[in-house]
């Protein structure tokens with residue numbers, strides 16, 4: 789089996805690039821159908837979602853805009869309960885149809901924070917799209933409108949997801965071997 793070493797840890801292949809691309813296409817198709825005529829603003833949560841967002845955005849065929857926020861809650865392979873906001877929103881959100889783009893929803897703490905912030909800016913409608921969702925780790929209650937794949941509660945890297953900043957560049961997704 790294909791494995792990679794990222795710093796001190798070993799990872800084995802979990803989701804192929806081909807499977808990822810099929811999943812991204814399915815999400816794009818749903819968004820194209822649901823948000824036709826609404827001119828949505830996509831808000832991409834950096835850093836992790838940048839590759840997913842780029843692939844997804846190329847498959848969106850309705851009028852839309854994109855912007856970026858940078859949030860961080862992870863240190864190494866562990867989530868921390870405080871979300872540090874690094875770059876805030878500077879677009880006009882009021883009255884807009886917004887789609888938040890995440891690479892993965894794990895505990896849901898990051899997304900919960902983002903949703904609350906957007907409600908404060910009075911978006912007309914806030915939808916959530918995530919490539920990956922870990923249902924066993926989820927601690928919140930918000931609705932996720934678009935989920936690419938549900939995955940077990942293992943630490944993963946690749947396709948934008950990192951271990952201490954590394955391995956974002958792999959086109960496939962790998963899961964940690966052991967712990």
Ligand code: IMP
Nearest residue numbers: 836893894895896897898943944949950
């Ligand atoms: P949450 O706040 O616990 O839902 O975590 C959200 C953020 O943590 C995601 O946007 C990712 O950037 C990061 N994250 C969560 N799970 C993993 C993982 O398995 N590998 C790498 N990063 C992860």
Ligand code: MG
Nearest residue numbers: 836837891892
């Ligand atoms: Mg992320």
